[in-house]
Amino acid sequence: MNNDGVRLLNAFADARDRQQASACLAREMGGAAFLIFLKDEETGSFTPAQGFDQRLPGGPSWRAFLKHASNGGEFSGEVAFPDATTLMPAVARHASAAISMFIGRNLRVRWNDIEPGLPILIKLLKTEARVHVALARERSAMEAATHARHLAKALDGARKDVSDASLRLQHLNATLEQRVADEIARRNEAEAALRQAQKLEAIGQLTGGVAHDFNNLLTVIMGGLETIGRQLASMPDMPHISRIMRAQAMAHHASQRAATLTARLLAFSRRQPLDPKSIDVDRLLAGMRELLNSTLGENVRLEIVGNAGLWSALVDASELEHAILNLAVNARDAMPGGGRLTIETGNTWLDDEYVAALPEPVPSGQYVLVAVTDTGTGMDKDLLDRVFEPFFTTKEVGKGTGLGLSQVYGFVRQTGGHIRVYSEPGHGTTVKIYLPRSQTGPEEQGHRALPAATMLRGNEAILVVEDHDDLRAYSSGVLRDLGYQVYEAADAASAISFLESSRTIDLLFTDVVLPDNRHGKNVADHARRLHPTIKVLFTTGYTRNAIVHNGRLDTGVNLLSKPFTFRALAEKVRTILDET
Numbered sequence: 001m002n003n004d005g006v007r008l009l010n011a012f013a014d015a016r017d018r019q020q021a022s023a024c025l026a027r028e029m030g031g032a033a034f035l036i037f038l039k040d041e042e043t044g045s046f047t048p049a050q051g052f053d054q055r056l057p058g059g060p061s062w063r064a065f066l067k068h069a070s071n072g073g074e075f076s077g078e079v080a081f082p083d084a085t086t087l088m089p090a091v092a093r094h095a096s097a098a099i100s101m102f103i104g105r106n107l108r109v110r111w112n113d114i115e116p117g118l119p120i121l122i123k124l125l126k127t128e129a130r131v132h133v134a135l136a137r138e139r140s141a142m143e144a145a146t147h148a149r150h151l152a153k154a155l156d157g158a159r160k161d162v163s164d165a166s167l168r169l170q171h172l173n174a175t176l177e178q179r180v181a182d183e184i185a186r187r188n189e190a191e192a193a194l195r196q197a198q199k200l201e202a203i204g205q206l207t208g209g210v211a212h213d214f215n216n217l218l219t220v221i222m223g224g225l226e227t228i229g230r231q232l233a234s235m236p237d238m239p240h241i242s243r244i245m246r247a248q249a250m251a252h253h254a255s256q257r258a259a260t261l262t263a264r265l266l267a268f269s270r271r272q273p274l275d276p277k278s279i280d281v282d283r284l285l286a287g288m289r290e291l292l293n294s295t296l297g298e299n300v301r302l303e304i305v306g307n308a309g310l311w312s313a314l315v316d317a318s319e320l321e322h323a324i325l326n327l328a329v330n331a332r333d334a335m336p337g338g339g340r341l342t343i344e345t346g347n348t349w350l351d352d353e354y355v356a357a358l359p360e361p362v363p364s365g366q367y368v369l370v371a372v373t374d375t376g377t378g379m380d381k382d383l384l385d386r387v388f389e390p391f392f393t394t395k396e397v398g399k400g401t402g403l404g405l406s407q408v409y410g411f412v413r414q415t416g417g418h419i420r421v422y423s424e425p426g427h428g429t430t431v432k433i434y435l436p437r438s439q440t441g442p443e444e445q446g447h448r449a450l451p452a453a454t455m456l457r458g459n460e461a462i463l464v465v466e467d468h469d470d471l472r473a474y475s476s477g478v479l480r481d482l483g484y485q486v487y488e489a490a491d492a493a494s495a496i497s498f499l500e501s502s503r504t505i506d507l508l509f510t511d512v513v514l515p516d517n518r519h520g521k522n523v524a525d526h527a528r529r530l531h532p533t534i535k536v537l538f539t540t541g542y543t544r545n546a547i548v549h550n551g552r553l554d555t556g557v558n559l560l561s562k563p564f565t566f567r568a569l570a571e572k573v574r575t576i577l578d579e580t
Contacts, residue, residue, distance in 0.1 A: 012121055015128070018051030036122065038129055049125045050132060215541025215562035216468050218259050223474040225252040226566045259563050274316040274414060278438035281313050281320070281345050281368055282306040288321060292328050292341075299338030300331075307345050313368040314438040315415050323408040327372045327431055330405065334376030334429065342373045350418065350434060362418045367434040374430075379423040387421055408433075456570040460506035460577055461485040465495040465523055466539075467515050475509065475539075478566050479573065492518035496526050505534055507577055512540035535576050539564065 011021035022034040036049045225248055232245050285304050292302055313320075324343070331341045348369045355362045379387065388409040408431075412419040416436045423429035462484050466472035469490070476486045487505070489495035492514045499505065508527050510520035524536045541562035560572045 012051070013124070015051035018049075022052060036125060038122075038125060050128060213541075214258070216471055218255055218563035219541075220468075220470045220474055222252065222255045222259065222563050222565060223478070225255060227477075230566075255563075274319060274411075276314050276316050276415065278312045278314055278440045278442050279317050279320075280310070280442040281315075281370060281435070282310050283442070284317060284320065285324070285343060285345070288324065291325070295325065295328055296332050296341060300335055301338075301340045303340065303342045305342065305344040307347065309347065310345050311347050311366065311368050312438040312440065312442045313435040315417075315435050316411075319411050319415075320435075323411050323433070324370070324372070326405065326408050331372065331374035331376060331429070334374055334378075339375035339428075342371075344371045344373070345369060346371075347437075348434065355418075358418070360413065362434075363416070366437040367417065368437055370433040370435065372431045372433075373428060375428045378425045378427050378429055379421075380425050384421060384423060405431075456567075456574045457483045458574060458577060459483050459485065461487070461504060462507045462509055462573070463487045463489060463495065463498060463505050463527075465489045465492070465508070465510035465514070465520065467491055467511065475569065478569050479509075482570055482573075484573075491515050492520075492523050495523045499523075499527050499530050505531060507535045507537060507573065509537045509539065509573070512538050535579070537572060537576055 011025065012018050026034040035052055037047060038049045228248050229245070229252065232241060232248060235241050285306070289302070289304065296302055328341060335341075346369045348367050350362065350364050350367055352364045355364045388406050409419055412433055412435075418434040420432045420434075421429065422432070462479055464472060464476050464479070464486060466475060466488075467490055472488055472490065476488055479486045487498060487503075489498055493516070495508075495510065499508075505527070508524060510523050512520045514520060514523075520538055520540075524538075527534050527536065535558075537558045537560060539560045539562060558572070558576050560569065564572075
C-alpha cells in the first residue's frame with residue numbers, strides 16, 4: 001500500500017472523524033463531497049457508510065441527489081448513463097459491495113477510482129458494518145432477553161392479578177347479584193305499596209260520593225223519626241202508642257248507627273271537615289284514661305307513657321279521640337284472653353330519605369308520635385296489606401264493621417300526618433301515628449254548657465238554601481217550630497234573587513253543594529255584599545274546596561255537618577245568631 005492509501009486509511013479509521021476527513025479529501029481533490037455507500041447483502045440496497053454524511057447532497061432521496069449531480073454536469077466512469085434517474089441502478093449493477101463517489105465542483109461524478117487505498121478502506125468499512133450489525137443484533141438480543149424477563153415477570157404478576165381479580169370478580173358478582181335482588185325486592189315492595197295507595201284512593205273517592213248521598217237521606221230519616229218521637233211523647237200512654245214508640249226508638253238507633261258508619265266512610269275518604277287546633281296529646285290521653293279502661297275491660301291492662309317535653313300537635317282533638325278509641329277497640333279484640341295495651345307519645349323527625357320511600361306524599365319535618373302497642377295475636381303480611389281497606393275485617397260476622405282502621409287512616413292522612421302498622425303473628429301489633437307539630441302552645445279546650453231547650457227559640461229571619469226537597473222541608477220545619485221566620489230557595493239563582501230584594505235576612509243557612517255547578521260559598525259572598533251584617537251557616541254531607549281546604553275548615557266558617565238532629569240545628573243556629 002502506498003502513502004496515499006495509508007493516509008486514506010488513517011484519515012477514515014475512526015468513524016467519528018469521517019465526516020471531517022471526507023470534507024478535507026473533497027477539498028484537496030477540488031470537489032464538493034466524498035461519499036462511500038455500502039451495499040446491504042440481504043436487501044441489495046445502498047446506504048451511506050457509518051460516519052459519513054447520511055444526507056445526500058441535493059436532497060434526502062436518490063432522485064433528488066441524482067438530479068443535483070447531473071444537472072448540467074458531466075459523468076465519467078466505466079459506463080455511460082443516459083440520464084440521472086438511471087445512474088444509481090446502473091452503478092449498483094456494476095458494484096458488488098460498495099460505491100465510492102466523488103462529486104466535483106463542476107459536478108463531475110466519479111466512483112471507485114479516487115484513491116489507491118480505497119479497496120482496503122471499503123473492506124474496513126464493510127467489516128466495521130458487519131461488526132456494527134452484530135453488535136446491534138447482540139444489543140437487540142439482550143434487550144429482547146431483558147424484555148422477555150420483564151414480560152415473564154409481568155405475566156407471572158398478571159396471573160396472580162388475574163387469580164386475585166377472579167376471586168374479586170366472583171365476590172363482586174355475588175355482591176352484585178345480591179344488590180340486584182335487593183333492588184328488585186325494594187322496587188316490588190314500592191310498587192305494591194303504590195298500588196295499595198292507589199286502590200285506597202279509588203275506594204275513598206267511591207265511598208265519599210256514596211256517603212254524601214246517604215247523609216242527605218239520613219238527615220231526613222233521622223229528622224222524621226225525631227219528629228215522630230216528639231209527637232208520640234205528647235200523646236197519652238196507650239199500648240199501641242208504646243209499641244210505636246219502641247219501633248221509633250229502634251229505627252232512630254239504627255239511623256244513628258248508619259250515620260256513624262257514614263261518618264267513618266267520610267273519614268276514610270278524607271272528606272270530613274276537620275277543625276285542627278294546637279293540643280297537648282298527653283293531656284288528651286289523660287282525659288281518656290277512664291273511657292279507655294271501661295272500653296278495654298278488666299282483662300286488658302292499660303299503660304300510658306307520656307313525654308315531659310312533648311311538642312304540641314296540630315290536630316282535631318275530637319277526631320284524634322275517636323282514632324285512639326278505635327285502635328283500643330281493635331287491640332282489645334286481638335287479645336281475647338287479656339293482655340297489655342301501651343300508648344306511648346314522643347317527639348320525632350321524618351327525614352327526606354324516609355318520606356321519599358313512601359308511596360303517599362308526606363312532608364318531612366317534626367311530628368308528634370302516638371304509638372299504640374298490644375300483645376295480641378298479630379297479623380301476617382297479607383292482612384297488613386289490607387288492614388286499611390274499608391269493610392275489611394278478620395272478626396266474626398256481626399262483631400265488627402271493618403271501618404275502624406280505615407277511619408283512623410283517613411283522619412291521619414287528612415290531618416297531614418303519617419301512619420304505619422308493624423305486626424307479626426304471635427307478637428302483637430304496633431300502630432304508629434305521626435301528627436304534625438304545632439308551632440304554638442296548646443289551646444285550652446273548654447266545654448260549653450248546653451243551653452236549655454227554651455233558650456234555643458228565636459224570631460229572626462232565616463233563608464234556607466237546599467236543593468234536596470225533603471231535606472229543605474225538614475230544616476225549614478225545625479226552624480219554624482223554633483219560632484223563626486223561614487224563607488226557602490232550591491238553588492243558588494233563586495237564593496241570590498231573593499237576597500236582592502229589600503227583605504232583611506239575619507241568617508243564611510245554605511248547603512255547600514248546589515246544582516248548576518254553583519255552591520253555597522257563591523251565595524254567601526253575594527249575601528254579605530248585599531247585607532254586611534248577615535250571619536252564615538253552611539251544611540254539607542261531603543266537603544268540597546269551597547269552605548274546606550287541605551281537609552281543614554276555613555277560618556271563620558260555621559259548619560253543621562249532615563246528618564244533623566233537631567237539637568244540633570237548634571243549638572248551632574242560636575249560637576251563631578247570638579255571636580257579636
